[in-house]
Amino acid sequence: MSSGTKTTLRELNDEEVRRRRPPLRPRPHTHRAPIPPPRSPPTDRYTLIIDPTHPTKHPQEYLVSKGFENADLASCVKYLRMIDQHKLRRPNPVYRAASLVVNDPKKAKVAKQDLYTHMEQLAIASLDVNDADTCDATIDVLREVFPNSSRVSRLEGMSLEAKGRCDEAITKYDAVLEEFPSDQRTMKRKVAAYIGAGRDKDAIDALSKYLDTFMADVRAWEQLAGMYQERGQYQQSVFCWEEVIASEPSIHYHHKRLAEVLYTMGGDEDVRAARKYYAAAVDMSNATDVRALYGLALCDARMRKKNGKGKGGGTEVLDGDGEVPVTELGQHAAGLLRKMYTAGTKLGKVEGGMCAIVEGQLKTLLAQ
Numbered sequence: 001m002s003s004g005t006k007t008t009l010r011e012l013n014d015e016e017v018r019r020r021r022p023p024l025r026p027r028p029h030t031h032r033a034p035i036p037p038p039r040s041p042p043t044d045r046y047t048l049i050i051d052p053t054h055p056t057k058h059p060q061e062y063l064v065s066k067g068f069e070n071a072d073l074a075s076c077v078k079y080l081r082m083i084d085q086h087k088l089r090r091p092n093p094v095y096r097a098a099s100l101v102v103n104d105p106k107k108a109k110v111a112k113q114d115l116y117t118h119m120e121q122l123a124i125a126s127l128d129v130n131d132a133d134t135c136d137a138t139i140d141v142l143r144e145v146f147p148n149s150s151r152v153s154r155l156e157g158m159s160l161e162a163k164g165r166c167d168e169a170i171t172k173y174d175a176v177l178e179e180f181p182s183d184q185r186t187m188k189r190k191v192a193a194y195i196g197a198g199r200d201k202d203a204i205d206a207l208s209k210y211l212d213t214f215m216a217d218v219r220a221w222e223q224l225a226g227m228y229q230e231r232g233q234y235q236q237s238v239f240c241w242e243e244v245i246a247s248e249p250s251i252h253y254h255h256k257r258l259a260e261v262l263y264t265m266g267g268d269e270d271v272r273a274a275r276k277y278y279a280a281a282v283d284m285s286n287a288t289d290v291r292a293l294y295g296l297a298l299c300d301a302r303m304r305k306k307n308g309k310g311k312g313g314g315t316e317v318l319d320g321d322g323e324v325p326v327t328e329l330g331q332h333a334a335g336l337l338r339k340m341y342t343a344g345t346k347l348g349k350v351e352g353g354m355c356a357i358v359e360g361q362l363k364t365l366l367a368q
Contacts, residue, residue, distance in 0.1 A: 073108040076100050080118050091128030098122035102138075116142065123155050127162045135159050150176045154186050157193070166197035182213055188220070200227065218247045225257070234265045252284035256292045263299060268306060275299035279329060290340065293333040300330030301365040334362045 076097035083094055098121050101108045105115050119138050126135035136159060142152045153176045160169035173190040176183055187210045194203035207224050211217065225240035241258035248254060259277035262270045278299060281292035341358050344350030 073100060073104065077108055077110055077114075077118075080121060081114075084117065084121065089128075091125045094121055095125040095129050095131070098125060099134075116145065120151065120155065124158070127158060130162075132159065132162060135162070150180050150183060150186065154183075154189060157186075157189055161189075161193055161196055164196075166193045169193045170197070184210075184214060187213075191223075200231065203227065204231075216247065218244055221247070222254075225261075229261055234261050237261050238265075250284060252281040252289055252292065255284065256281040256289060256295070259292070259295055263295065263302075271299050271302050271306075275303070275329070282333065287336050288340075290337065293337050293340075296333035297330045297337075297362065297365050300333075330366060334366060337362065 079097050080094065080101065082088075083090060098118050101110060101118050102115070102122055110118065119142055123135045123138040123142070126132070126138065135155075139152065139155050139159060142149070142155070146152050153172055157169040157172035157176075160166070160172060170190060170193045173186050173193065176186045177190070180186070187206070191203050191206045191210065194200075194206055204224065204227050207220060207227070211220055211224065214220065221240050221243045225237045225244065228234070228237035228240060238258065238261050241254060241261060245254050245258060255277045259274040259281065262274035262277065275296065278292050278295040281289050282296060285292065287293065337358060338355075341350055341355045345355050
């Protein structure tokens with residue numbers, strides 16, 4: 001921006017509303033009675049290859065996972081506990097570790113209650129690695145031990161989903177929710193089953209009902225916003241993205257996605273609002289978000305065209321507050337884009353012809 005104005009990109013985002021959400025209530029602890037070990041442990045199919053020169057992103061996870069090489073059950077148990085504690089998703093290593101532990105629980109020295117937790121991990125990991133037989137065998141053991149468990153019923157529903165029998169899975173989830181209406185995981189699995197069955201409207205209704213209870217689930221609001229956007233229900237999508245921004249106001253990605261929906265709606269006020277959210281995304285990303293920068297240029301071009309002030313159009317068009325010329329942000333964004341693509345070309349990260357394409361597109365926008 002030029003030095004003659006004191007208005008910053010952050011000041012343009014004057015429509016943020018920060019609201020606090022009530023915290024989720026923890027689910028009551030359910031006691032599980034001690035039970036005998038499983039009758040038929042699943043087979044071990046996977047071999048984890050450890051490359052010491054390429055450790056994982058989590059050093060602690062890498063150090064623990066070295067126990068797979070020699071079937072070190074103590075390391076496997078430690079690894080599974082870490083996965084459960086941090087709610088991580090590591091299908092292949094979890095499948096390997098849980099298989100070793102469940103195969104020899106006495107040597108692994110795990111308590112019975114912990115053993116069933118590891119069996120649950122094994123069932124889910126088996127679905128992720130496309131081993132339905134191991135999953136079903138594990139669920140059968142758990143069902144014998146816990147005949148009335150909602151968690152086992154949810155595992156059965158997940159197994160049905162993996163086999164493409166989504167309608168049967170929905171029936172299974174409905175039975176669980178009839179007894180436990182606020183079972184968070186089952187409610188989310190039901191949404192996934194509706195999506196798998198191609199019943200998008202039912203998925204939206206189920207996800208909306210879920211958010212009536214768990215309003216602080218930001219990822220659920222984000223998913224609902226995307227589903228509304230895919231169906232062309234942009235006003236509802238805007239509402240959902242505003243809920244996301246209210247919970248996570250400092251993440252530039254959310255501001256950019258809301259701006260994209262507003263720009264698609266196309267009304268004068270919508271474009272002005274989109275411009276402000278694009279500006280916020282640029283500011284929060286330190287002007288590194290290419291789509292937000294291009295969005296600023298698009299919004300300015302749309303506003304100039306709407307007001308009939310194209311190239312050589314005379315008096316400069318101001319924004320909604322009557323303070324900042326609409327061309328100023330567009331030109332600033334265009335300049336940053338040129339610098340980014342030029343630098344990328346010099347570093348070999350961008351093809352040489354791409355700069356010419358970007359330059360041509362920007363000239364077209366700025367000349368409108």
